[in-house]
Amino acid sequence: MNRMQLAEIKEMIDMAIKIKQNAYAPYSKFRVGAVLLCELGKKYTGCNVENSSFSLTCCAERVAIFKAISEGEKEFKALVLVSDSEDFCTPCGACRQVMAEFALDMPVYMGNNRGLYQVKTVAELLPLNFSL
Numbered sequence: 001m002n003r004m005q006l007a008e009i010k011e012m013i014d015m016a017i018k019i020k021q022n023a024y025a026p027y028s029k030f031r032v033g034a035v036l037l038c039e040l041g042k043k044y045t046g047c048n049v050e051n052s053s054f055s056l057t058c059c060a061e062r063v064a065i066f067k068a069i070s071e072g073e074k075e076f077k078a079l080v081l082v083s084d085s086e087d088f089c090t091p092c093g094a095c096r097q098v099m100a101e102f103a104l105d106m107p108v109y110m111g112n113n114r115g116l117y118q119v120k121t122v123a124e125l126l127p128l129n130f131s132l
């Protein structure tokens with residue numbers, strides 16, 4: 001990865017930390033922020049949105065992806081994810097399947113609360129994804 005790309009990932013981590021403040025997580029208190037980089041450089045943010053009917057909760061990654069899709073984006077270049085935890089924030093299985101629908105080769109940067117991250121492609125995160 002070149003310096004330009006590293007700078008962009010760093011910027012996306014900062015954006016994810018910021019959008020995490022908008023998380024609506026009164027039940028779990030687990031706030032997540034996501035930033036999705038699209039083909040022409042536009043970035044879409046997302047935070048988790050919980051509901052008292054717990055299964056209606058939507059994860060930060062899916063919020064960002066659905067925002068991008070609804071704006072006509074189809075090509076995703078990278079996704080950054082952070083929580084407040086010192087552990088790397090890994091996407092849930094449902095979000096992995098949603099990512100796999102659009103971008104198997106996309107790198108997913110899974111950050112922690114110290115600005116460090118681990119990176120894996122969607123295909124690595126979800127081998128044998130379901131597809132029709």
Ligand code: THU
Pocket residue numbers: 025028030031032047048049050057058059060061090091092095
């Ligand atoms: N959450 C996400 O936003 N993304 C994930 O990949 C894992 C879980 C949210 C959902 C819920 O609001 C909280 O984290 C605890 O599960």
